[in-house]
Amino acid sequence: xxxxxxINSKAKPEMNTGFGINATNYGGRFINKSGRPNIExxxxxxxxxxxxxxxxxxxxxxxxxxxxxxxxxCINLIFAFIYLMIGVxxxxxxxxxxxxxxxxxxxxxxxxxxxxxxxxxxxPIGFLSSSIAAFxxxxxxxxxxxxxxxxxxxxxxxxxxxxxxxxxxxxPYRDMNALMLRLVPFKxxxxxxxxxxxxxxxxxxxxxxxxxxxxxxxxxxxxxxxLTLSWTVVHPINEKSPLYNFTKTDFENMTGxxxxxxxxxxxxxxxxxxxxxxxxxxxxxxxxKFEPMFERDNSGxxxxxxxxxxxxxxxxxxxAAATGEEIPIDEIVI
Numbered sequence: 001x002x003x004x005x006x007i008n009s010k011a012k013p014e015m016n017t018g019f020g021i022n023a024t025n026y027g028g029r030f031i032n033k034s035g036r037p038n039i040e041x042x043x044x045x046x047x048x049x050x051x052x053x054x055x056x057x058x059x060x061x062x063x064x065x066x067x068x069x070x071x072x073x074c075i076n077l078i079f080a081f082i083y084l085m086i087g088v089x090x091x092x093x094x095x096x097x098x099x100x101x102x103x104x105x106x107x108x109x110x111x112x113x114x115x116x117x118x119x120x121x122x123x124p125i126g127f128l129s130s131s132i133a134a135f136x137x138x139x140x141x142x143x144x145x146x147x148x149x150x151x152x153x154x155x156x157x158x159x160x161x162x163x164x165x166x167x168x169x170x171x172p173y174r175d176m177n178a179l180m181l182r183l184v185p186f187k188x189x190x191x192x193x194x195x196x197x198x199x200x201x202x203x204x205x206x207x208x209x210x211x212x213x214x215x216x217x218x219x220x221x222x223x224x225x226x227l228t229l230s231w232t233v234v235h236p237i238n239e240k241s242p243l244y245n246f247t248k249t250d251f252e253n254m255t256g257x258x259x260x261x262x263x264x265x266x267x268x269x270x271x272x273x274x275x276x277x278x279x280x281x282x283x284x285x286x287x288x289k290f291e292p293m294f295e296r297d298n299s300g301x302x303x304x305x306x307x308x309x310x311x312x313x314x315x316x317x318x319x320a321a322a323t324g325e326e327i328p329i330d331e332i333v334i
Contacts, residue, residue: 017199017214026212030201031259033166035276056150057157064154068147075143076114079136080107083129090129091122114140158266160275161187162227165311168258168279169288170237170251170318177318179217179235179243181260181279182290186307191227191273194264198235200242202256215242217258227264229305230293248286256281289316 019030032038041049056064083091083106091109109122113136124130168181179198185191198217203210218241220234237243258279266273293309296302 017201019201019212019214021212026203029257029278029280031257031276031278033277053150053153057153061154064150071143072114075139076107076110079110079114079132082132083109086128086132090124090126092125110136113137115144116140158269158271158273160191160262160264160266160273161185161189162191162262162275163307163310164260164275164277165290165313166283167288167311167313168284169290169313170284170286171289172316172318173234173236177237178220179237179258179284180232180290181258182230182232182293182310183260183262183275184230184293184305184307184310185227190267191264192225192267194224194227194231194262196222196231196233196260196262198233199259199261200256201259202242202254217241229303230310232290233260251281251284251286254281258284285313287316287318288313 019026027038029038056067059067080103084103088102088106091106105122112118112122113133116137124133162183163186165182168179170177171180172178173180181198183196196219198219200215200217202213202215204213205211217235220236224231235241235243237246260277260279262275264273265271291309291312291314293307293312294303294305297304
């Protein structure tokens with residue numbers, strides 16, 4: 001059972017987050033690390049709840065090309081069996097030393113017809129075989145048009161290409177502590193006018209009933225003009241923060257999640273791109289500090305950023321915040 005913690009009364013919950021309020025009906029996290037909602041839809045037919053276009057665009061690259069290859073092989077196997085059933089003699093003079101050879105000839109004739117290559121060595125003879133070949137050629141044209149459209153859609157789809165640190169940190173910041181997370185663009189895109197919002201969701205007990213409460217976290221900087229290097233997003237934990245007076249034990253025993261959403265303008269596509277992720281309390285490291293992930297190169301003419309250091313951090317003494325020790329500004333907003 002989640003530990004009860006008295007939330008800072010100065011923090012006002014948000015009501016229009018789109019997430020459910022009844023915590024007993026909610027399972028797991030709100031948003032997966034990939035940014036997709038952690039929702040499974042039931043009570044509707046399988047074909048009705050899936051947009052095949054969106055599914056094919058969102059599939060990993062290897063799965064997309066594997067589906068194309070499997071479809072190509074299977075459809076030609078089906079037509080090869082059809083040609084074999086009506087007799088390979090309907091495809092002209094084919095040497096037939098064995099059934100395996102007949103099937104191979106039928107399969108490769110099918111691939112040539114499906115792709116409309118038509119080498120001419122084998123051709124259909126008679127109305128039945130010609131009709132089947134004509135239908136297969138039409139099916140091939142439609143299939144390749146669909147595959148080409150999907151491939152172009154995947155290639156041209158605007159994507160944020162942002163990576164988030166695997167962990168968020170509770171780190172010393174000026175004369176207090178702060179919740180920090182880090183993100184970085186990892187491809188040669190040009191993102192401008194980036195805006196980030198961070199929402200805290202917690203399962204709390206109110207009047208004997210567990211409910212979800214959501215709080216919009218105030219950020220030190222919520223916008224940057226150009227997102228070219230890394231950006232450490234900072235929520236100062238002051239008297240107005242719902243995390244005020246939270247201890248390491250609270251993060252370990254309570255059920256909560258930090259949802260992050262980034263919107264930016266991609267000037268190549270002239271379009272807005274969005275990236276999301278979340279951190280459950282178990283993914284928030286209490287008492288850490290991100291290590292720098294970029295430096296000047298040897299020539300002094302260029303800045304080098306190390307993407308593999310995105311999640312690099314070291315333990316930090318949170319008591320240092322009380323002494324007024326500040327974190328350099330270039331580690332906060334970049």
